[in-house]
Amino acid sequence: MTAAANTALAVELLEAPQADAAPLVRDSRPLRLITCGSVDDGKSTLIGRLLWDTKAVKEDQAASLRRDSGQQNDLGLPDFALLLDGLQAEREQGITIDVAYRYFATDRRSFIVADTPGHEQYTRNMATGASTADLAILLVDARAGLLEQTRRHATIASLMGIKQFVLAVNKFDLVSYDKAVFDQISTEFKALALTLGVRQVTAIPMSALKGENVVYSAGAVIPWYEGPTLVETLELATLRSGQSTGFRLPVQRVSRPGESFRGYQGTVAGGAVKPGDSVAILPSGQVANVKQIVTFDLVRNAAVAGDAITLVLDRQVDVARGDMIVSLDAQPQTGLAFDAQLVALQPDGIVPGKRYWLKAGSRRQRVQVQPVQQLDLKSGKWLAAEMLQMNAIGKVHLAFDETAIFDPYELNRGTGAFILIDPDTNNTVAGGMISAKRTDLGGLNTHEGRVILSLPADLAEQLLATELLANRRDEVETRRVTTSAARQLLDDIDG
Numbered sequence: 001m002t003a004a005a006n007t008a009l010a011v012e013l014l015e016a017p018q019a020d021a022a023p024l025v026r027d028s029r030p031l032r033l034i035t036c037g038s039v040d041d042g043k044s045t046l047i048g049r050l051l052w053d054t055k056a057v058k059e060d061q062a063a064s065l066r067r068d069s070g071q072q073n074d075l076g077l078p079d080f081a082l083l084l085d086g087l088q089a090e091r092e093q094g095i096t097i098d099v100a101y102r103y104f105a106t107d108r109r110s111f112i113v114a115d116t117p118g119h120e121q122y123t124r125n126m127a128t129g130a131s132t133a134d135l136a137i138l139l140v141d142a143r144a145g146l147l148e149q150t151r152r153h154a155t156i157a158s159l160m161g162i163k164q165f166v167l168a169v170n171k172f173d174l175v176s177y178d179k180a181v182f183d184q185i186s187t188e189f190k191a192l193a194l195t196l197g198v199r200q201v202t203a204i205p206m207s208a209l210k211g212e213n214v215v216y217s218a219g220a221v222i223p224w225y226e227g228p229t230l231v232e233t234l235e236l237a238t239l240r241s242g243q244s245t246g247f248r249l250p251v252q253r254v255s256r257p258g259e260s261f262r263g264y265q266g267t268v269a270g271g272a273v274k275p276g277d278s279v280a281i282l283p284s285g286q287v288a289n290v291k292q293i294v295t296f297d298l299v300r301n302a303a304v305a306g307d308a309i310t311l312v313l314d315r316q317v318d319v320a321r322g323d324m325i326v327s328l329d330a331q332p333q334t335g336l337a338f339d340a341q342l343v344a345l346q347p348d349g350i351v352p353g354k355r356y357w358l359k360a361g362s363r364r365q366r367v368q369v370q371p372v373q374q375l376d377l378k379s380g381k382w383l384a385a386e387m388l389q390m391n392a393i394g395k396v397h398l399a400f401d402e403t404a405i406f407d408p409y410e411l412n413r414g415t416g417a418f419i420l421i422d423p424d425t426n427n428t429v430a431g432g433m434i435s436a437k438r439t440d441l442g443g444l445n446t447h448e449g450r451v452i453l454s455l456p457a458d459l460a461e462q463l464l465a466t467e468l469l470a471n472r473r474d475e476v477e478t479r480r481v482t483t484s485a486a487r488q489l490l491d492d493i494d495g
């Protein structure tokens with residue numbers, strides 16, 4: 001077998017949680033982590049070290065790794081980063097270019113780690129890894145300290161809802177294990193984490209290369225450090241809470257094998273459902289009850305988030321791909337305008353007023369994006385912005401032509417996340433998270449709390465008129481009117 005094929009095999013073996021490891025594992029779900037940092041901070045070496053010292057590397061992989069590492073380091077160990085260079089292209093370019101997931105376990109817990117690339121243009125991959133992670137390991141090279149890239153990655157991780165950070169002050173052997181260096185970097189990082197709303201930060205001085213404070217304690221090498229090793233920290237970390245919304249089924253397909261059967265297929269994106277539950281079909285608002293839940297091999301008496309199901313309802317309703325079937329008493333937000341945060345991924349950035357495709361689950365619809373603020377990564381402050389350059393993190397207003405359906409990302413990552421696609425190039429230009437529905441579309445006018453009219457800057461021709469029923473802010477009727485009709489409405493109210 002070639003070296004490349006061998007490595008590919010290694011990746012395959014490490015990716016799948018192994019059944020025989022299960023009895024050792026304390027939690028049913030593995031803790032998911034991402035590692036991020038700048039190029040050459042030592043991510044691959046760290047993950048390789050984690051896999052090696054937790055014995056996740058099988059003997060045959062270990063042998064081929066030893067063979068592949070032309071030279072071994074002074075500890076007689078192979079080049080751990082090679083273990084992770086699973087992708088052929090990565091070997092050719094010498095950098096990590098895609099998210100790779102690895103599995104490892106200790107006696108107390110199992111882990112899935114996403115190895116995300118450090119190069120600036122790969123922010124998208126980093127965001128992909130972060131969207132499912134419970135914890136982020138931010139690596140810094142002890143010699144360099146915090147870089148803009150560290151700030152960017154910490155920010156994306158926090159925007160993606162990660163509330164636990166480990167700051168790995170790596171290559172500590174290269175700064176003579178100097179406590180002052182560690183103190184300065186960790187103080188600076190903790191201040192950054194606080195501005196991001198992340199309170200749980202464990203800073204660890206380590207050498208991934210030498211395996212100090214990764215799985216095994218650095219002991220007498222760093223005598224002043226009395227905190228946990230990386231693995232001890234990971235064993236005690238908490239799982240991120242799941243989706244806290246009601247039942248959500250984004251409909252991917254309507255199945256009609258015969259006259260008598262009609263089922264709605266998709267993967268449950270939140271909550272749970274059982275036969276007899278009342279559901280609403282959005283955006284139409286029709287109501288029905290669940291008659292049956294079918295999976296590929298059996299009829300079930302319940303389904304939860306993550307299950308791929310076919311839902312059969314008790315009556316004829318109009319359901320199409322892109323609709324969402326939701327619990328009647330805990331519905332997502334629907335409307336024409338939302339606030340969101342996004343990361344711009346392409347050289348063109350985000351152009352105000354341009355019409356993009358927004359894709360969320362099985363739903364795709366037209367949207368206009370108006371950048372409002374951009375995060376200044378140096379100061380950590382949100383500054384006013386009209387345009388978002390590539391890699392910028394921004395707050396935006398989204399204005400839809402047709403009703404959109406979302407949960408805030410904080411409540412449900414499945415129904416609160418989206419991507420933007422440039423209709424001219426078909427490129428994914430941004431990844432985003434919904435913050436909330438906008439009821440006040442800019443607040444041009446407020447009248448006794450009952451009617452709010454506003455003129456979004458990006459809709460020159462039209463006004464969105466939103467009528468809020470007094471004291472019932474949830475029940476918002478949003479309708480689109482022409483500029484003159486809205487002016488008339490304004491005049492009427494004023495009059």
Ligand SMILES: Nc1nc2c(ncn2[C@@H]2O[C@H](COP(=O)(O)OP(=O)(O)OP(=O)(O)O)[C@@H](O)[C@H]2O)c(=O)[nH]1
Nearest residue numbers: 039040041042043044045081096118171207208209
């Ligand atoms: N002295 C020392 N060198 C280290 C340590 N960790 C990593 N290195 C070295 O730093 C270099 C970069 O390490 P990598 O693991 O490839 O870095 P990376 O962050 O994965 O880089 P990309 O995959 O390109 O993003 C390699 O030569 C490693 O051997 C450490 O703790 N001490």
